[in-house]
Amino acid sequence: MLKKSLAIMMTVMLGLMMVGCGSSGKDGQAPESTVKEEIKENIVVGFSQLGAESDWRSAHTESMKATFTEENGYELIFEDGQQKQANQIMAIRTFIQQEVDYIVLAPVTETGWDTVLQEAKDAGIPVIIVDRMVDVSDESLFTCWVGADFELEGQKVTEWLNQYAIAINIAPEDIHIVNIQGTLGGSSQIGRTKGLRDAVETYGWDLLAEMPGDFTRTKGKEVMEDFLNLYDNINVVYCENDNEAYGAIEAIESAGKKVGLDIMNGEIMVVSFDGVKRDAMSYALKGKIACIAECNPLHGPRVQAIIESLEAGEQPEKFYFVDEEIFSANETVKTLNINGKDYQVVHLTQEIIEQRYQ
Ligand code: GYE
Numbered sequence: 001m002l003k004k005s006l007a008i009m010m011t012v013m014l015g016l017m018m019v020g021c022g023s024s025g026k027d028g029q030a031p032e033s034t035v036k037e038e039i040k041e042n043i044v045v046g047f048s049q050l051g052a053e054s055d056w057r058s059a060h061t062e063s064m065k066a067t068f069t070e071e072n073g074y075e076l077i078f079e080d081g082q083q084k085q086a087n088q089i090m091a092i093r094t095f096i097q098q099e100v101d102y103i104v105l106a107p108v109t110e111t112g113w114d115t116v117l118q119e120a121k122d123a124g125i126p127v128i129i130v131d132r133m134v135d136v137s138d139e140s141l142f143t144c145w146v147g148a149d150f151e152l153e154g155q156k157v158t159e160w161l162n163q164y165a166i167a168i169n170i171a172p173e174d175i176h177i178v179n180i181q182g183t184l185g186g187s188s189q190i191g192r193t194k195g196l197r198d199a200v201e202t203y204g205w206d207l208l209a210e211m212p213g214d215f216t217r218t219k220g221k222e223v224m225e226d227f228l229n230l231y232d233n234i235n236v237v238y239c240e241n242d243n244e245a246y247g248a249i250e251a252i253e254s255a256g257k258k259v260g261l262d263i264m265n266g267e268i269m270v271v272s273f274d275g276v277k278r279d280a281m282s283y284a285l286k287g288k289i290a291c292i293a294e295c296n297p298l299h300g301p302r303v304q305a306i307i308e309s310l311e312a313g314e315q316p317e318k319f320y321f322v323d324e325e326i327f328s329a330n331e332t333v334k335t336l337n338i339n340g341k342d343y344q345v346v347h348l349t350q351e352i353i354e355q356r357y358q
Contacts, residue, residue, distance in 0.1 A: 043311070045077070046077045046103050047103075047106075048079050048095070051108065054215045054216065055243060055280075056243075056276045057215075059276050060130075060298075060299060063300035064078075067304050072304070077095065085108050095120075095125070096119055099123075102125065109183070110132065110186065114141065117134070127141070128307070130299045133187045139318070144318050144319065146320040147187070148188075148296065151195050153192060154191055154192040156338065157192075157196075157326070158199030160333050160336060168263075172204040175203075175205040175206060175235065175236055176231070177205055177208060178231070178236075180211060180240060180248060182212065182214070182215045183215055192240045193210065208231050211226070213240070215240065216243055216244065217246045217247040220244030220245065220251075221247030221248065224252065228251060235263040235269060236269045237252075237271070239271065239272040241274050241295075245280070246280075249283070261330055271290050272291075273292065273294075275325075281357070285348050285353065292328070294326065326346065327346045328345055330347075
């Protein structure tokens with residue numbers, strides 16, 4: 001059985017039964033008091049978040065904090081790793097010392113977790129991995145994982161691009177792409193980059209360059225400025241998240257160029273991932289971002305469901321992939337077929353945006 005932290009709530013009801021003013025009590029005894037002790041067991045969750053680089057990450061943190069509240073029967077210990085694996089390892093070691101009931105880890109990179117996860121296992125603390133994955137030699141080192149299929153997200157965006165390119169009749173070799181990658185070594189970067197590279201190979205597009213933008217707006221802008229200085233024929237910018245896309249758009253517009261889908265007439269097309277904020281969707285509605293593969297950050301309730309099933313003695317699925325959409329305001333591409341499965345493209349309208357962000 002798991003250790004529980006005891007949050008002892010003392011409800012002290014002083015039943016002072018005063019008999020007469022200044023009296024020492026009934027029959028001369030001490031005042032009668034009733035101490036009622038209610039013992040409520042809160043489940044202690046130590047959550048090592050990797051950082052605060054993007055809108056996606058803020059929504060993810062928010063979802064965890066809103067779920068693991070005292071009202072819901074939890075105590076959440078939150079640690080921000082600030083993009084450093086060493087900080088996350090330190091946080092996990094602290095959680096082990098604190099004898100938390102569960103460790104939740106959103107790992108910055110995939111590799112390098114074996115030792116610390118073995119320590120958690122030896123301490124008998126289940127570890128739930130969220131968002132990016134861990135690449136460990138022994139999968140029994142974590143209980144389960146919940147997150148997105150990042151490679152599929154990449155395949156959706158590139159298949160959308162492929163169909164769009166065919167529809168506007170542009171030759172594959174005339175598609176000149178730059179890739180602003182996410183944080184190198186994290187699963188979302190690895191999967192999305194792979195999705196692009198595979199499509200480049202399959203369709204024969206021209207991949208000019210790849211550089212990490214660390215999933216931030218600032219770095220996305222810097223990288224795009226460098227790309228624009230180096231290449232004068234870029235017509236597609238593959239941004240591995242929306243924050244990088246905002247930065248890239250800023251750089252393109254400051255350079256006096258136009259973002260949009262009309263790449264036959266000199267516009268530069270931006271595609272990206274996440275779709276968490278209204279801002280990103282509004283950009284998509286205007287065609288400033290041509291297409292966005294959704295990445296859903298609302299993992300709090302999913303992790304809660306996993307913990308509840310573990311508490312009930314059940315064994316949750318080892319890997320739980322979240323279903324996600326693909327958005328574009330442009331109606332040219334309607335359906336994507338990837339590995340034999342159809343995905344409808346959600347054609348954005350103001351109404352759809354209002355519904356999603358009430
Ligand atoms: O897409 C990006 C972020 O790993 C899915 O990390 C996550 C990615 C997300 O900061 O915005």
